Amino acid sequence: xxxxxxxxxxxxxxxxxxxxxxxxxxxxxxxxxxxxxxxxxxxxxxxxxxxxxxxxxxxxxxxxxxxxxxxxxxxxxxxxxxxxxxxxxxxxxxxxxxxxxxxxxxxxxxxxxxxxxxxxxxxxxxxxxxxxxxxxxxxxxxxxxxxxxxxxxxxxxxxxxxxxxxxxxxxxxxxxxxxxxxxxxxxxxxxxxxxxxxxxxxxxxxxxxxxxxxxxxxxxxxxxxxxxxxxxxxxxxxxxxxxxxxxxxxxxxxxxxxxxxxxxxxxxxxxxxxxxxxxxxxxxxxxxxxxxxxxxxxxxxxxxxxxxxxxxxxxxxxxxxxxxxxxxxxxxxxxxxxxxxxxxxxxxxxxxxxxxxxxxxxxxxxxxxxxxxxxxxxxxxxxxxxxxxxxxxxxxxxxxxxxxxxxxxxxxxxxxxxxxxxxxxxxxxxxxxxxxxxxxxxxxxx
Amino acid sequence: xxxxxxxxxxxxxxxxxxxxxxxxxxxxxxxxxxxxxxxxxxxxxxxxxxxxxxxxxxxxxxxxxxxxxxxxxxxxxxxxxxxxxxxxxxxxxxxxxxxxxxxxxxxxxxxxxxxxxxxxxxxxxxxxxxxxxxxxxxxxxxxxxxxxxxxxxxxxxxxxxxxxxxxxxxxxxxxxxxxxxxxxxxxxxxxxxxxxxxxxxxxxxxxxxxxxxxxxxxxxxxxxxxxxxxxxxxxxxxxxxxxxxxxxxxxxxxxxxxxxxxxxxxxxxxxxxxxxxxxxxxxxxxxxxxxxxxxxxxxxxxxxxxxxxxxxxxxxxxxxxxxxxxxxxxxxxxxxxxxxxxxxxxxxxxxxxxxxxxxxxxxxxxxxxxxxxxxxxxxxxxxxxxxxxxxxxxxxxxxxxxxxxxxxxxxxxxxxxxxxxxxxxxxxxxxxxxxxxxxxxxxxxxxxxxxxxxxxxxxxxxxxxxxxxxxxxxxxxxxxxxxxxxxxxxxxxxxxxxxxxxxxxxxxxxxxxxxxxxxxx
Numbered sequence: 001x002x003x004x005x006x007x008x009x010x011x012x013x014x015x016x017x018x019x020x021x022x023x024x025x026x027x028x029x030x031x032x033x034x035x036x037x038x039x040x041x042x043x044x045x046x047x048x049x050x051x052x053x054x055x056x057x058x059x060x061x062x063x064x065x066x067x068x069x070x071x072x073x074x075x076x077x078x079x080x081x082x083x084x085x086x087x088x089x090x091x092x093x094x095x096x097x098x099x100x101x102x103x104x105x106x107x108x109x110x111x112x113x114x115x116x117x118x119x120x121x122x123x124x125x126x127x128x129x130x131x132x133x134x135x136x137x138x139x140x141x142x143x144x145x146x147x148x149x150x151x152x153x154x155x156x157x158x159x160x161x162x163x164x165x166x167x168x169x170x171x172x173x174x175x176x177x178x179x180x181x182x183x184x185x186x187x188x189x190x191x192x193x194x195x196x197x198x199x200x201x202x203x204x205x206x207x208x209x210x211x212x213x214x215x216x217x218x219x220x221x222x223x224x225x226x227x228x229x230x231x232x233x234x235x236x237x238x239x240x241x242x243x244x245x246x247x248x249x250x251x252x253x254x255x256x257x258x259x260x261x262x263x264x265x266x267x268x269x270x271x272x273x274x275x276x277x278x279x280x281x282x283x284x285x286x287x288x289x290x291x292x293x294x295x296x297x298x299x300x301x302x303x304x305x306x307x308x309x310x311x312x313x314x315x316x317x318x319x320x321x322x323x324x325x326x327x328x329x330x331x332x333x334x335x336x337x338x339x340x341x342x343x344x345x346x347x348x349x350x351x352x353x354x355x356x357x358x359x360x361x362x363x364x365x366x367x368x369x370x371x372x373x374x375x376x377x378x379x380x381x382x383x384x385x386x387x388x389x390x391x392x393x394x395x396x397x398x399x400x401x402x403x404x405x406x407x408x409x410x411x412x413x414x415x416x417x418x419x420x421x422x423x424x425x426x427x428x429x430x431x432x433x434x435x436x437x438x439x440x441x442x443x444x445x446x
Numbered sequence: 447x448x449x450x451x452x453x454x455x456x457x458x459x460x461x462x463x464x465x466x467x468x469x470x471x472x473x474x475x476x477x478x479x480x481x482x483x484x485x486x487x488x489x490x491x492x493x494x495x496x497x498x499x500x501x502x503x504x505x506x507x508x509x510x511x512x513x514x515x516x517x518x519x520x521x522x523x524x525x526x527x528x529x530x531x532x533x534x535x536x537x538x539x540x541x542x543x544x545x546x547x548x549x550x551x552x553x554x555x556x557x558x559x560x561x562x563x564x565x566x567x568x569x570x571x572x573x574x575x576x577x578x579x580x581x582x583x584x585x586x587x588x589x590x591x592x593x594x595x596x597x598x599x600x601x602x603x604x605x606x607x608x609x610x611x612x613x614x615x616x617x618x619x620x621x622x623x624x625x626x627x628x629x630x631x632x633x634x635x636x637x638x639x640x641x642x643x644x645x646x647x648x649x650x651x652x653x654x655x656x657x658x659x660x661x662x663x664x665x666x667x668x669x670x671x672x673x674x675x676x677x678x679x680x681x682x683x684x685x686x687x688x689x690x691x692x693x694x695x696x697x698x699x700x701x702x703x704x705x706x707x708x709x710x711x712x713x714x715x716x717x718x719x720x721x722x723x724x725x726x727x728x729x730x731x732x733x734x735x736x737x738x739x740x741x742x743x744x745x746x747x748x749x750x751x752x753x754x755x756x757x758x759x760x761x762x763x764x765x766x767x768x769x770x771x772x773x774x775x776x777x778x779x780x781x782x783x784x785x786x787x788x789x790x791x792x793x794x795x796x797x798x799x800x801x802x803x804x805x806x807x808x809x810x811x812x813x814x815x816x817x818x819x820x821x822x823x824x825x826x827x828x829x830x831x832x833x834x835x836x837x838x839x840x841x842x843x844x845x846x847x848x849x850x851x852x853x854x855x856x857x858x859x860x861x862x863x864x865x866x867x868x869x870x871x872x873x874x875x876x877x878x879x880x881x882x883x884x885x886x887x888x889x890x891x892x893x894x895x896x897x898x899x900x901x902x903x904x905x906x907x908x909x910x911x912x913x914x915x916x917x918x919x920x921x922x923x924x925x926x927x928x929x930x931x932x933x934x935x936x937x938x939x940x941x942x943x944x945x946x947x948x949x950x951x952x953x954x955x956x957x958x959x960x961x962x963x964x965x966x967x
Contacts, residue, residue, distance in 0.1 A: 059470075173470055181471040192503035192511060195477040270892060277544050278566040279487065279495035281520035286567055387928050390949065390962030395520035412520075415894060415945075416967055417919065 023437060024337040024368040030082035038075045041126045045071075048126070059169045067125045067161070074114070074124065077346060081113040081133070081338070086331055090131065092323040093145055097153070100228040107157055111149060117339030117355055119245045121148045123155040133335035133342075138241055141320035142328050143225075143234030150228075150235075151221035158220065160213040167209065171202060210297040218304055222311045229322055232315035236305050243301035250358045252403040256410055259357055259373075264425035271413050272406065281396035282405050340372055349376050349383075349392045354407050367437045370430045374443040377423025384416050479513065482536060487516070488599050489542045492944050494519050497549070499537045505530050508555065516547065516568075519943035521961060527568040532556065543604040546571065546631040550602050550612060552578070552586075559585075561602075561610065561629045561636075572634045576627070584615035584622070603653055605685055608632070611661055613653045624651035626661060628685050637688050641665075641681075648676065657710040657717055660745055661685050664705050664721075665693075666730075678704040678730060680719055682747055692747020701754070703739050704730050707784045716744045718842075720784045720794065723754060731869055734770035737761060738781070738794065740842040753842035764847035765834065773798060776831045776849065780872045782883045787893045789920060792838040795897050797883045798831030799857075799872055828871050829854040830881055833899055835916065835923070848923070850916060852901040855882060884913075885941045887966065893920030896945065896966040903929075913939040913947070917967045926967035934960075 045068045052060040074080055081087075094111050098104045108127045117134035124130055129152040131145075139145055155161070171177060177198070184194045222235045253272050261267035275281055321328065336359055343352035356372045363369060383389040394400070396408040414422070427444045434440040479502045487495040496517040503511035510533045516525035534554035541548045551560045559582065561574040578585070588600055601612045609630040616623050626639040641649060648668040655662050660682045668676030680703075682691040696703045705721040722735035737756035743749050755761055757771035766774040773779065777800020785793045833850040857880035875881055888895035897916045903909065910931040917924050930937045934951035942948040942963055951960045 172472070178471055181473070181476050185471060185476045189504045189506055191477050192479070195473060199473060275519070277494075277542075278516070278524055278547075279489075279518040279542060281518050281522060283518065283524055283566075285524060384965055384967070387926075387949070387964050390964045395522070395963060397520060397522045398518075398524060399522075412965070415919065416965070 024334065024366075026338060026341040027081070027083040027086075027334075029078045030084075031078070033082050034075045034078060034080060037080070038072060041071060041075075041128070042068075044126050053166075056169050056173050059173065060165065063165050063169070067165075071124055071126055071128060074128075074130065079114050079116060079342070079346070080130075081115050083113075085327075086113055086334075089323060089327050089331060093142065094149060096230070096322050097146060097149060097224060097228055101224050104153065104157070104224070107153075109153060109156070111152075113335075115338055115342035117343055117351060119242075121152050123152045123161065125161060127156060129153065129156065133339050135245075137332045137335040137339070138245060139332070140237065140241070141231075141234065142323060142325070143230040143232075143318075143320045144238040144241070145234075145328070146228060146230040146322075147221055147225050147234040147238045150224040151217045153224065154217040154220035155213065158213070158216060160217070164206065164209065164213075168202075168206065171205075177202075207297055211299050214298050215304070215307065218308055219311070222308050226312070226315055229318050231318045231320050232312040234320070235308050235312060239301045239305045239308070243305075246401065248401055248403040250361055250403060252354070252357070252406040252410075255357050255361060256407070259360055260422055260426060262422075262425040262429045264428055265421040271410055271418070273413055274406070274409055275396070281398075282400075282402075282409070283398050285398050337368060340369070344372070344376065344379070347392050348394070349379055350394045350404075350408055350411055352376055353411070354404055357407070365430065365433065367434050367440060370427070370434060371437065371440045371443050374423045374427040374440075374446075377419045377426070378443055378446040380411065380414075381416065381419040381423065384419065482512070485537070485540060486599075486941075487540045487542045487547065488602075489544065489604055493942055494542050495524075496521075497537065497540045501533075502528065504533070508533060510535070514549070521963065525566075525568045527564060527570075529570070539599045539602040541599060541602045541604045541610050543607050543610065543631060545607055548602065548604070548610040548629065548631065561612065561627075563610070563629060563631050571631065572629070574627075574629050574634075574636045581616045581618055582614060584617050588615065601653075603656065605656055605661070606658065608685065611653075611656075611685060613651055613663065615650065621648065623649045624665075626651075626663070626683060628688075639683050639688060639690070641690075651681070654680075654705065654708040654719075655710060655717070656685075657715075657745060659684055659686070660691060660717075662708050662717065662719075676730070678702065678721075680705045680708075680743070682745070691745070694743070694747060694749065699752075700726065701736065701739065702726055702728060702730060703741065704735075705741075706781060709784055709786050711786070716742055716750060718742055718784070718786065718792075720781070722781070733869075734772075734778075737771065738844075740792075740838070742842075751842075755838075755842075755844045760844050761836070761847070764836070764844055765849070772800070773834070773849075776800070776834065777829075778869075778872065779834060780876065780881065782881070783886045783897070785886060785890050785895055787890045787895070787918070787920070789893050790840050791893075792840075792842060793895075793918070794836045794838065795883065795886065796834045796836070797881050797899075798834065799875060799881075800829060800831060801826045801871075802829050802854075827856050828875070829856050830875065833883060833897070833916070835897065850899075850925070852882060852899065852914070853903065855880070855902065857881075887941060887947075888917075888945045894918065894945070898939075898941075898947070898966070901927075915966050924967065 045064070049061060049064060052064065090111050090113060094109055098109065109129065110127045111129040111131060113136065114130040114132045116132045118132055119135040119138055121129065121131045121135055129149065131148065135148065136145065180198055184191050184198070187194065218235070222232065225235055226232050256272060257267050277283065340352050340355040340359065343355060352372065353376045356369050356376065360366060360369045360373070379392065380389060383392050393411050394408055396405045396412065400408065427440065431444060479500045482499045482501055484496065484498040486493045487497055498515040498517070500513055500515070501510050502513040505511050509530050511528060511530050512535065514527040514529070515523060516527070518524045532553055532555035536552050538550045538552055545566065547564045547566070549562050549564070551562060553560055557578055558575045559578045562570060563572045565571050585601065601614060602610060604610050605628070609628060609632065611629070612627045614625050614627065616625055623641060627636065629636050650666045651663045653661070654664050663681045663683070665679040665681045666676050667679060677695055680694040683689070684691050701723040702725070703721060703723050705719040707721070708717050708719045710717045719741045721739060723737060723739040724730050724733060724735050737754055737760065740753045741749055742751040757767055758769040761767060771778055776798030778798065779796035780799055781794060781796045783795040785795070787793070831854050832852055835848050835850065836844055837846040839845045857875050882899045882901060884898040884900055886895055886897050895918050899914050901912045901914050903912050908929055908931070910929065913928040913930060915926045917926065928939060930939070932951065935954035936952040938950045940948045940950065946963045946965050949962050949964050952958070953960070
């Protein structure tokens with residue numbers, strides 16, 4: 001069995017042998033499969049529209065249409081990962097959950113890996129759960145994967161999204177809200193304050209429900225997990241990981257200084273000069289903490305752990321892996337790279353550069369990552385030449401993490417010739433080792 | 447244009463989105479905020495952000511609630527300032543000094559000009575008010591008619607971290623003068639500099655720049671008892687002592703120097719002034735200048751060095767021109783910008799303009815005459831021609847010059863162009879914003895700057911407007927062009943933070959307005 005597992009894992013690895021190391025190759029996306037999935041879900045969506053409540057049907061339709069457009073875009077943008085082996089693995093974990101929870105057998109669960117690097121998972125409607133690679137690669141074992149899935153499945157079967165839509169439509173159409181809107185419309189003065197008060201009340205209510213939904217999904221998720229053969233502490237361990245997930249792990253300034261300093265194009269301090277002050281793009285803005293807390297969609301992770309801990313305190317020790325540890329490990333590894341590739345493919349060069357430089361600290365000289373840095377620099381050069389760079393990069397902003405802002409400012413500080421100089425000389429510095437790697441050659445020749 | 451487009455954008459953004467059905471009341475059917483006006487926030491001649499003042503509510507018959515939204519140089523909203531004020535309020539200009547923001551408001555109800563200084567958390571620190579009257583009509587007219595490069599301010603400027611100044615034109619009967627107001631951002635303190643003396647009855651001042659201890663103005667003075675165009679002065683005022691430090695008029699000099707721009711030289715206690723120079727008895731508004739003069743002046747007003755580059759000899763070595771400063775096929779040069787780079791180089795950007803026979807005007811005048819009419823349709827027109835970039839050495843002598851071709855652009859036609867002098871025409875072209883030169887951006891302290899101008903191209907590949915840039919990277923110049931006809935229904939390129947432009951594309955079909963910052967070439 002172990003030999004079989006190991007062989008499966010090897011087949012899964014999107015890495016090819018190169019000299020003494022393995023080089024990542026992005027999995028080819030199956031466009032036919034994506035199209036067929038869109039068609040399937042579109043039929044489902046159309047059927048769903050016919051079954052919407054007749055009262056306020058136009059309102060419901062508009063919201064469901066907006067939700068469908070989001071679902072469609074996930075497939076159109078090729079965000080859904082179509083690797084058969086990865087899908088088999090995810091299906092196997094879901095199947096393990098369903099097997100132990102007969103109540104789920106009546107539900108059509110459609111779980112996919114999303115190529116997004118954002119550490120998140122979500123239920124997006126039509127029975128579709130997206131498990132972002134950015135989250136998967138941060139998890140430590142399969143029981144944590146299982147908890148994430150149990151949590152999202154709970155959102156689905158508890159109809160949280162649908163209930164929120166119903167609540168919103170009925171609230172906005174309620175006599176109380178309509179009377180208030182009529183009163184505000186007739187008023188000559190003080191409309192803004194009255195509208196603010198009304199919308200704040202509705203928003204606070206909605207966010208409170210959203211936090212309640214999370215707590216419910218946590219509880220039900222643990223209940224589902226407890227029925228499986230997975231370790232129940234996967235739940236609290238996952239929440240602990242989520243609690244730390246936004247913390248910067250790399251000193252980006254040091255990373256740029258070290259990684260992009262070449263003899264042919266030495267590092268210059270002006271590359272990382274930070275624009276300070278309120279208008280410099282990285283201001284620390286004062287927050288209205290009570291208001292922000294009221295608007296949070298998720299309860300605090302530590303509070304969530306405290307709520308779940310008693311539920312799993314007496315759970316029997318079970319297994320961290322039921323499907324395949326080797327495949328789990330190989331996927332985690334591959335996903336670190338797939339998010340680099342997807343960020344670039346989805347025209348977010350700065351995300352791709354951030355992931356690449358971060359990963360290079362873990363895997364120095366990695367052929368794919370080195371080539372990717374050159375590819376991004378070449379891409380920025382070409383985009384700036386055609387005055388479209390603004391479509392491919394993000395700008396420094398007060399809401400971005402500090403380290404990412406360092407990288408964003410770095411890109412802002414570069415002149416056209418810097419992109420060419422840094423890219424070319426960075427690749428040149430690695431040419432001896434990587435010359436026979438075809439991807440490298442393509443970028444080096446640019 | 448920036449205001450109009452931003453108006454659309456914000457108007458759209460301000461609606462609270464919702465997904466209500468048509469028959470019911472929705473938030474956007476009940477409430478909308480209206481953009482009053484918007485503009486750039488300037489610090490030391492660079493765009494640092496943007497402001498949007500919108501009327502967010504009506505409080506009573508005479509009072510509105512306003513929201514002043516502050517957007518940073520990367521288009522992030524960083525502050526919303528709410529306040530109540532008269533419904534007859536407009537925001538004229540804004541400036542930033544790193545530790546505070548200043549806004550010059552016009553309160554029509556109380557007939558007051560109000561300078562409000564806010565801290566970076568959006569808290570009002572000080573309000574400075576002064577009445578406005580017929581005396582300050584010139585300022586209001588300036589806002590309605592004047593065109594400035596780079597979307598820059600006309601009246602309000604920051605004085606490092608000390609505060610802000612405004613330079614106001616004043617008219618009293620037939621007298622015309624000016625005043626300089628200083629507003630502290632550290633403590634509530636304001637003072638006004640008013641020029642004194644008989645020779646100040648006709649004095650027009652233009653802010654040229656500031657050093658750590660000086661506000662430098664170009665002042666054109668004319669004593670009504672005298673005829674002629676008046677005299678040009680470079681006036682330095684110490685904003686702390688409220689005293690005039692110098693008033694350079696070149697009376698004893700061989701030439702009359704008319705400064706048009708100054709550049710402080712950081713850390714040296716001196717600045718450079720550049721402008722045209724004329725014969726001593728020349729009429730500076732009508733007569734041809736002799737060439738370009740560059741003065742090095744210390745902060746006490748001592749002229750350390752004077753360098754003259756004559757059209758006839760010095761500049762003619764690099765450009766084909768006559769003794770009156772007219773360049774073949776280009777005409778006269780209007781000087782737009784002076785740029786000093788860290789590597790000791792010095793550049794001047796000019797643009798050609800000339801009178802040209804107007805075929806249409808001649809034909810119409812001739813036809814009119816044949817019909818017995820006496821009306822002159824204008825037999826000449828004024829065209830704006832090519833862009834010229836001149837390079838000067840460390841001694842401020844011209845070293846090189848290059849002409850950048852662009853399509854001639856007719857800006858003035860009719861009888862006006864027949865009778866008005868070349869220089870007056872240039873002032874008029876500048877005032878109405880008809881030069882193709884747009885702005886210069888970048889970091890000269892990093893030996894990097896970009897000169898931007900518009901053009902109209904007629905070629906087999908493309909016919910339409912273009913946004914052009916000439917970039918200096920410390921060693922050489924390179925050119926770039928953005929074609930303004932794109933998939934978008936409308937495209938506009940506007941000045942933005944240093945080294946970048948703001949590209950705005952409007953897609954009519956999708957009713958979508960897209961903004962993005964683009965780094966220049």
